Amino acid sequence: VDPRIETLQRKAAADAGVIGLGGGLPADAQFPRKALVAAFLEALSSAGLPALQYGWPEGLASLREKIARRLNGRGMNVGPDDVIITNGAQQAIALSLELVCRPGQRIGVDAETYPAALDLFRSRGLRPHAGPGAFEALYSTPALANPRGTSLDGAARAQLLARRLPILEDEAYAELRFDGALAPPLAATAPQRVFLIGTFSKTLCPGLRVGWLVPPPRYRRRALRLKHDSDLQSNSLAQAIVDHVLAHDDFDERLVRLRRFYRRRASRLAAALKRHLPSWRFRFPEGGFTIWAEADDVVDEARFLAHATRHGVSFDPGSMFRADARTTPTAVRLSFAAAPGPELEEAVRRLARAWSRRREVRSVTLPSPSPLAAM
Amino acid sequence: VDPRIETLQRKAAADAGVIGLGGGLPADAQFPRKALVAAFLEALSSAGLPALQYGWPEGLASLREKIARRLNGRGMNVGPDDVIITNGAQQAIALSLELVCRPGQRIGVDAETYPAALDLFRSRGLRPHAGPGAFEALYSTPALANPRGTSLDGAARAQLLARRLPILEDEAYAELRFDGALAPPLAATAPQRVFLIGTFSKTLCPGLRVGWLVPPPRYRRRALRLKHDSDLQSNSLAQAIVDHVLAHDDFDERLVRLRRFYRRRASRLAAALKRHLPSWRFRFPEGGFTIWAEADDVVDEARFLAHATRHGVSFDPGSMFRADARTTPTAVRLSFAAAPGPELEEAVRRLARAWSRRREVRSVTLPSPSPLAAM
Numbered sequence: 221v222d223p224r225i226e227t228l229q230r231k232a233a234a235d236a237g238v239i240g241l242g243g244g245l246p247a248d249a250q251f252p253r254k255a256l257v258a259a260f261l262e263a264l265s266s267a268g269l270p271a272l273q274y275g276w277p278e279g280l281a282s283l284r285e286k287i288a289r290r291l292n293g294r295g296m297n298v299g300p301d302d303v304i305i306t307n308g309a310q311q312a313i314a315l316s317l318e319l320v321c322r323p324g325q326r327i328g329v330d331a332e333t334y335p336a337a338l339d340l341f342r343s344r345g346l347r348p349h350a351g352p353g354a355f356e357a358l359y360s361t362p363a364l365a366n367p368r369g370t371s372l373d374g375a376a377r378a379q380l381l382a383r384r385l386p387i388l389e390d391e392a393y394a395e396l397r398f399d400g401a402l403a404p405p406l407a408a409t410a411p412q413r414v415f416l417i418g419t420f421s422k423t424l425c426p427g428l429r430v431g432w433l434v435p436p437p438r439y440r441r442r443a444l445r446l447k448h449d450s451d452l453q454s455n456s457l458a459q460a461i462v463d464h465v466l467a468h469d470d471f472d473e474r475l476v477r478l479r480r481f482y483r484r485r486a487s488r489l490a491a492a493l494k495r496h497l498p499s500w501r502f503r504f505p506e507g508g509f510t511i512w513a514e515a516d517d518v519v520d521e522a523r524f525l526a527h528a529t530r531h532g533v534s535f536d537p538g539s540m541f542r543a544d545a546r547t548t549p550t551a552v553r554l555s556f557a558a559a560p561g562p563e564l565e566e567a568v569r570r571l572a573r574a575w576s577r578r579r580e581v582r583s584v585t586l587p588s589p590s591p592l593a594a595m
Numbered sequence: 596v597d598p599r600i601e602t603l604q605r606k607a608a609a610d611a612g613v614i615g616l617g618g619g620l621p622a623d624a625q626f627p628r629k630a631l632v633a634a635f636l637e638a639l640s641s642a643g644l645p646a647l648q649y650g651w652p653e654g655l656a657s658l659r660e661k662i663a664r665r666l667n668g669r670g671m672n673v674g675p676d677d678v679i680i681t682n683g684a685q686q687a688i689a690l691s692l693e694l695v696c697r698p699g700q701r702i703g704v705d706a707e708t709y710p711a712a713l714d715l716f717r718s719r720g721l722r723p724h725a726g727p728g729a730f731e732a733l734y735s736t737p738a739l740a741n742p743r744g745t746s747l748d749g750a751a752r753a754q755l756l757a758r759r760l761p762i763l764e765d766e767a768y769a770e771l772r773f774d775g776a777l778a779p780p781l782a783a784t785a786p787q788r789v790f791l792i793g794t795f796s797k798t799l800c801p802g803l804r805v806g807w808l809v810p811p812p813r814y815r816r817r818a819l820r821l822k823h824d825s826d827l828q829s830n831s832l833a834q835a836i837v838d839h840v841l842a843h844d845d846f847d848e849r850l851v852r853l854r855r856f857y858r859r860r861a862s863r864l865a866a867a868l869k870r871h872l873p874s875w876r877f878r879f880p881e882g883g884f885t886i887w888a889e890a891d892d893v894v895d896e897a898r899f900l901a902h903a904t905r906h907g908v909s910f911d912p913g914s915m916f917r918a919d920a921r922t923t924p925t926a927v928r929l930s931f932a933a934a935p936g937p938e939l940e941e942a943v944r945r946l947a948r949a950w951s952r953r954r955e956v957r958s959v960t961l962p963s964p965s966p967l968a969a970m
Binding site: 230243244245246248251253256257260261264268269270271272273274275276277278301306307308310311314336339340343344421425426427428429440441444445446448449450451452453454455456457458591592593 | 605618619620621623626628631632635636639643644645646647648649650651652653676681682683685686689711714715718719796800801802803804815816819820821823824825826827828829830831832833966967968
């Protein structure tokens with residue numbers, strides 16, 4: 221990510237007057253506060269307080285068992301020891317990458333994809349590339365893509381598998397397909413070379429940083445070793461909390477509610493876009509948190525973000541999602557997940573206003589970089 | 596770590612009949628349960644529930660500020676933005692290492708040192724080496740060494756600094772020097788090349804995985820980038836909890852209590868060793884959780900651990916702590932921190948019994964490796 225863009229995003233996030241349509245944040249109103257409090261208190265009443273103590277690198281056995289069971293319900297055939305608890309999906313991607321790619325190699329990605337994966341690939345000296353070509357591995361989100369909210373059909377999935385490459389299969393948003401119609405993971409068909417990656421960040425809350433990795437069996441030992449080297453283990457307390465929530469709440473029912481909630485929000489954003497920005501093109505997403513919209517006019521992307529922020533709205537510019545960081549065609553990812561529903565329409569109104577004055581973008585000056593902008 | 600040893604340690608940990616003197620676990624009786632519950636409930640009553648939401652890679656600003664203030668009280672001169680919150684000290688070591696070392700290089704370590712650091716160095720293709728030589732970087736625990744519980748005097752510290760190398764300064768146990776007499780970190784003298792590493796794992800609880808890294812300023816941006824690549828950010832909830840505990844409790848008073856508590860336990864273990872294993876050599880530690888003891892007789896280390904486990908006690912064998920993984924001289928690290936006080940004497944009695952029958956060690960058969968033994 222362009223450090224100028226990160227600086228702008230940090231400024232926007234700190235400004236209560238700006239409605240944020242950037243980021244992959246879930247709606248905080250959907251965090252299961254009560255269930256988490258109950259889980260916490262239960263975790264802290266266990267003798268010996270294991271939720272506060274060290275655990276093993278692979279993570280809490282009962283939580284791994286629950287994850288394995290859920291995956292098996294989708295066509296996988298794994299046991300608890302096949303699952304490694306990670307700090308969200310990001311760490312699962314990072315560990316997998318270290319196992320299959322060397323600096324200088326090429327990794328295949330979608331035309332638009334998850335920015336933190338692209339950042340990671342670049343830091344590791346890999347060349348992410350969209351489109352045809354020779355690759356050493358693929359990063360894919362077949363169940364539900366970020367930012368487009370689309371999923372791969374059977375033919376596209378078969379095509380991916382036919383390439384016979386290691387695949388990092390990121391299912392971060394899979395459970396938030398609006399129709400709940402989840403195909404088996406690619407890992408169910410090719411367990412020997414697919415790294416299955418998931419997280420509770422989008423379905424429970426991201427602050428707990430509980431995700432998982434199911435590496436192919438022959439990589440498991442090395443994956444565990446890498447996890448141990450990286451940070452010994454994931455947060456014991458967070459694991460215990462998620463484990464209790466899964467044990468005592470109906471997680472599938474929760475997913476049904478979440479899908480309905482986010483689909484409603486998506487409709488709201490889509491309607492506002494059609495109304496206020498009719499020249500922008502987008503497809504209604506099949507799930508997830510975001511709409512990817514493209515415009516015909518070319519603007520300086522960072523300056524347009526600064527300009528929009530002054531109009532009281534922020535978003536994620538298109539280049540963040542592209543392997544070659546192209547800024548054209550002009551595109552934005554707009555999240556309908558985090559901003560309160562009634563603000564969505566107002567946000568789009570502001571965006572439309574900023575867009576209508578896009579000739580002013582050239583004269584916008586950018587803020588000096590934040591000392592914390594890392595990208 | 597030898598996978599046979601890890602397998603034995605896993606078996607021992609799962610066996611309630613075995614008193615564990617292995618590992619760096621704090622006493623669970625010292626976890627500030629009440630303060631943590633209060634902090635959790637407070638964190639979950641903030642509007643917008645930031646403790647459950649995504650945060651920035653560097654971590655919670657108010658927590659970083661408190662850490663900076665504490666470090667400045669010890670001669671540092673840093674602000675909150677110099678501090679990066681990590682998943683315990685281990686991740687801080689891993690991030691620092693990635694910034695200063697390339698595979699194939701040599702990193703200088705103490706004759707005995709922290710096993711997970713050695714494991715990490717080896718995984719990264721580095722050659723940890725104790726003693727004189729040409730190195731690209733040093734890993735050091737000047738304030739308080741693990742496993743020996745010793746600290747470096749002024750001359751040794753000056754000597755370290757005179758080598759003009761990047762230093763990974765691990766202060767994981769620093770605040771648990773029994774006399775509380777903390778020298779300024781090496782980083783205070785050489786902030787341009789010392790990576791200062793600390794954690795709340797030993798002083799609050801390890802399950803929260805909250806540590807910190809203060810990299811030299813010119814590495815800060817890249818350190819942040821690496822942190823983001825690794826797992827986006829550390830656990831928001833755990834950071835909020837620690838932040839609240841630091842704000843509302845007297846952490847220094849807590850440290851005074853902890854030092855007294857662990858010194859008492861150390862005395863108990865030392866007395867038991869003198870009584871039951873008078874032939875073993877050790878020095879009373881200046882702090883921390885462990886006593887390093889050496890014996891004259893040579894035994895097969897892994898088999899002796901298996902043998903001792905059958906006598907109802909486990910420990911960490913000496914090779915784990917040595918850069919060259921030597922098993923001689925026979926040595927063990929014994930923790931006085933985690934086992935309840937009254938069990939310490941019994942544990943040593945069992946160890947002495949196992950030691951007195953060490954001729955039987957040769958005939959001990961080792962268990963088949965755990966599927967999860969990663970080392």
